[in-house]
Amino acid sequence: MASFFKESPSMSNLLTFYASISTLSMIIRTILNEIVPRRARDFFTKKFIDFFSNYFADFTFVIEDRWQAVPNETFRAVEIYLPTRISSDTRSLILGNNDNNNITGLPKSNMPTDSKVIDEFENMRLEWILKEKETNQTFHYSRKRYFNLTCKKRDRDRVMKEYIPQVCRTAKSILDQREKLYIYTYDDHWVSTVFKHPATFKTLALDSSLKNSIIDDLNLFCQRKEYFQSVGRAWKRGYLLYGPPGTGKSTLVAAIANYLRFNIYDLQLQNVKNDAELRRVLTATANRSILLIEDIDCSTKARARGSARDIVRRDGSNRDDDRSDNKRSFDPGVTLSGLLNFIDGLWSTCGDERIIIFTTNYKEKIDPALLRPGRMDVPIYMGYCSPAGFRNLASTYLSIEDHLLFNCIDDLIKRIEITPAEVAQHLMKFGDPKIALESLIKYLRMKEIAKEGNGTERAEEDEVIKQEEVKFIAKEHLKVVCGKQGGKDGDVREEDEISRSIYLS
Numbered sequence: 001m002a003s004f005f006k007e008s009p010s011m012s013n014l015l016t017f018y019a020s021i022s023t024l025s026m027i028i029r030t031i032l033n034e035i036v037p038r039r040a041r042d043f044f045t046k047k048f049i050d051f052f053s054n055y056f057a058d059f060t061f062v063i064e065d066r067w068q069a070v071p072n073e074t075f076r077a078v079e080i081y082l083p084t085r086i087s088s089d090t091r092s093l094i095l096g097n098n099d100n101n102n103i104t105g106l107p108k109s110n111m112p113t114d115s116k117v118i119d120e121f122e123n124m125r126l127e128w129i130l131k132e133k134e135t136n137q138t139f140h141y142s143r144k145r146y147f148n149l150t151c152k153k154r155d156r157d158r159v160m161k162e163y164i165p166q167v168c169r170t171a172k173s174i175l176d177q178r179e180k181l182y183i184y185t186y187d188d189h190w191v192s193t194v195f196k197h198p199a200t201f202k203t204l205a206l207d208s209s210l211k212n213s214i215i216d217d218l219n220l221f222c223q224r225k226e227y228f229q230s231v232g233r234a235w236k237r238g239y240l241l242y243g244p245p246g247t248g249k250s251t252l253v254a255a256i257a258n259y260l261r262f263n264i265y266d267l268q269l270q271n272v273k274n275d276a277e278l279r280r281v282l283t284a285t286a287n288r289s290i291l292l293i294e295d296i297d298c299s300t301k302a303r304a305r306g307s308a309r310d311i312v313r314r315d316g317s318n319r320d321d322d323r324s325d326n327k328r329s330f331d332p333g334v335t336l337s338g339l340l341n342f343i344d345g346l347w348s349t350c351g352d353e354r355i356i357i358f359t360t361n362y363k364e365k366i367d368p369a370l371l372r373p374g375r376m377d378v379p380i381y382m383g384y385c386s387p388a389g390f391r392n393l394a395s396t397y398l399s400i401e402d403h404l405l406f407n408c409i410d411d412l413i414k415r416i417e418i419t420p421a422e423v424a425q426h427l428m429k430f431g432d433p434k435i436a437l438e439s440l441i442k443y444l445r446m447k448e449i450a451k452e453g454n455g456t457e458r459a460e461e462d463e464v465i466k467q468e469e470v471k472f473i474a475k476e477h478l479k480v481v482c483g484k485q486g487g488k489d490g491d492v493r494e495e496d497e498i499s500r501s502i503y504l505s
């Protein structure tokens, strides 16, 4: 302490030093005022101040959730990236889990509104804040979310050219590695849930040439961003899946989603009030996704575009059934032209890497305008089960590649129309492959008999099949569970008893 006082300058020394500096600065100022013209002095002063304010002042980027009427992909990238930068000293977090298959699963965390996340990138300090504000649109309030990104003013260009691209790249790689897919349904707004469908192209019962051509088409589509740009077309692909119920249209959609790792937006057009809402709904979907509109023939009863008949009501009925002008003006419904506008009209270029899938059981009922080339690029007929499809299902459901009964089933399947759903249902019934295959043969034979019985009504046909089926199950039940072979009178009665109880249940 003593040495400190000894070495520290005395008060008089300090005053002398201050006086000398003041005198020196006055002399310099006087000389400068004498020899440097005023305008030059102002110029240098401004430069000096600019330099320091640029060096130390802050600059804020605002990244809103929408950009020119469509979702802002930069905002989405930041939303994906930021949770990875939340540090342990954060003061609050949002927690949640939208995996309804796993309610005990670990929740995900995210940053709450108005909280800060500090990031660092190549010696720059970046401060993120998520903000929210209500906007008053013509008839309704909506919430607008945006990020404020604050950096030093001097770093502005580097943030734009280096940091933001890095954020987007990281978000993309997170999306690419994303384990979970989501399926969104629309009812006033999009609601998501985790999509866990086991369907893959391997488990799909479809002729291998068709399967391979779909896979090739998807691969080509994903690789052709530049091509679509160069020919001036939206980077979209439209698939129309048509065929009888139970032939795997929904299963194919699930296989495509699993293959591309795309989320699915499952849209029921009946839930959308009008074209304006349709536009809002469709532009709120993200890139790299599938837009699925099932049973399009039921949703668009339209024939003539732009006319009253072109309108799809919320309840699915056609608009020209309704003579009420009041209702018309308030609930005009979705028009076919509104839908087409998004598929290949002016709004089609909103968004990239989109797959649009329509499904129908009745292709002939669809408005030809929807089928025009360029709208639905790939029509895919999902037909009845073929021998190859059956083998695929046998491999999936029974884990067998071959069996003595296969040839018999092949012959029957070539003659009788059976959907993959029906085949799958039979193969699932029994654990023992032989019993499952015999049950399928029995079912196919019954179908054949019912088909040959002239004039048999469909309901009767189904009844005969069902009765025969339960008899077969009862017989197998006796064989497997009770070890009985059947044939005796008592067994037949017991069989009938079991049949009755299964049938009634």
Ligand SMILES: Nc1ncnc2c1ncn2[C@@H]1O[C@H](COP(=O)(O)OP(=O)(O)OP(=O)(O)O)[C@@H](O)[C@H]1O
Binding pocket: 203, 204, 205, 206, 244, 245, 246, 247, 248, 249, 250, 251, 252, 360, 361, 382, 419, 420, 421, 422, 424
């Ligand atoms: N081609 C197929 N490959 C594998 N499984 C199939 C196939 N077709 C149907 N299935 C099975 O049948 C069930 C019903 O099929 P799916 O819902 O995909 O048929 P769909 O053609 O979409 O029927 P709908 O027209 O009634 O909607 C599925 O759960 C699936 O297990």
